[in-house]
Amino acid sequence: MKADIDAETVGAITSNAKKAKMAGRGVDVFYGDKQAIFDIDLDIYENEVTALIGPSGCGKSTFLRCLNRMNDTIDICRVSGSITLDGENIYDSDIDVVELRARVGMVFQKPNPFPKSIYENVIYGPRIHGMVNAKAEFDDIVEKSLRSAGLWDEVKDRLQEPGTGLSGGQQQRLCIARAIAVAPDVILMDEPCSALDPIATAIVEELISELRKNYTIAIVTHSMQQAARVSQRTAMFHLGELVEVGDTEMMFTNPAQQRTQDYITGRFG
Numbered sequence: 001m002k003a004d005i006d007a008e009t010v011g012a013i014t015s016n017a018k019k020a021k022m023a024g025r026g027v028d029v030f031y032g033d034k035q036a037i038f039d040i041d042l043d044i045y046e047n048e049v050t051a052l053i054g055p056s057g058c059g060k061s062t063f064l065r066c067l068n069r070m071n072d073t074i075d076i077c078r079v080s081g082s083i084t085l086d087g088e089n090i091y092d093s094d095i096d097v098v099e100l101r102a103r104v105g106m107v108f109q110k111p112n113p114f115p116k117s118i119y120e121n122v123i124y125g126p127r128i129h130g131m132v133n134a135k136a137e138f139d140d141i142v143e144k145s146l147r148s149a150g151l152w153d154e155v156k157d158r159l160q161e162p163g164t165g166l167s168g169g170q171q172q173r174l175c176i177a178r179a180i181a182v183a184p185d186v187i188l189m190d191e192p193c194s195a196l197d198p199i200a201t202a203i204v205e206e207l208i209s210e211l212r213k214n215y216t217i218a219i220v221t222h223s224m225q226q227a228a229r230v231s232q233r234t235a236m237f238h239l240g241e242l243v244e245v246g247d248t249e250m251m252f253t254n255p256a257q258q259r260t261q262d263y264i265t266g267r268f269g
Contacts, residue, residue, distance in 0.1 A: 021046040021186060021216040022067055026081035029062050036062045037240040049217045051227035054237035060220045064188050068104035069097050102129055105179030109191040111171035113163030118155050121163040121174055125182040141181055149177035150207050169200025189219040205230050224264055228252050236260045
């Protein structure tokens, strides 16, 4: 099956000048004999938020997990095609997957702080990657990461307390700080606000808008309003296909495909 419109062509029309930080070409994903996504061509542009939208089970989270090879953890999963980061195919046999996941960080749907202190949560990645050794350097990373995640002022006097003792919204920002701590190029977010209340959601959305100045972000969201608020580009998935991709404002006001129009207006999904 092919998408209704050639995603690469649409991407070229909407933004010739933008640089693709990551690019998928002909991406197919199989779980055993079942094919989950079909022939996906999609660019993730540098210093932008790309929202992946579509009904449940449409393949958007499956594609997101391809971007840092999280699907490798599923025995029956097979990925074909190419996905590049700065022009290098991340599925090449000589790619260090641990290093890749440091460069392409992940924030999950449910906040998942480690059962450690706030400080140890943030410093976990830099410690295992051997990024720094001195206590002062660790302290500096912790403060910078928590500041970037908008959490420093709330926890600076509680750094040795368990991360699991924070509120849900704070826990999710702690997980974002943990991802930032290893200085990634890309941050992937899989419905990062779905478990949060509206106030915490607004804080995380504001944070996403701030983070894109320094990071490239891809976010899966079930919320049309959230996609419209935080993203510059939107990709619409349906039944494992990429229906269309384009500038967010265009996608929500004048989509090229009827399926996109029907989903955005609530006719299915």
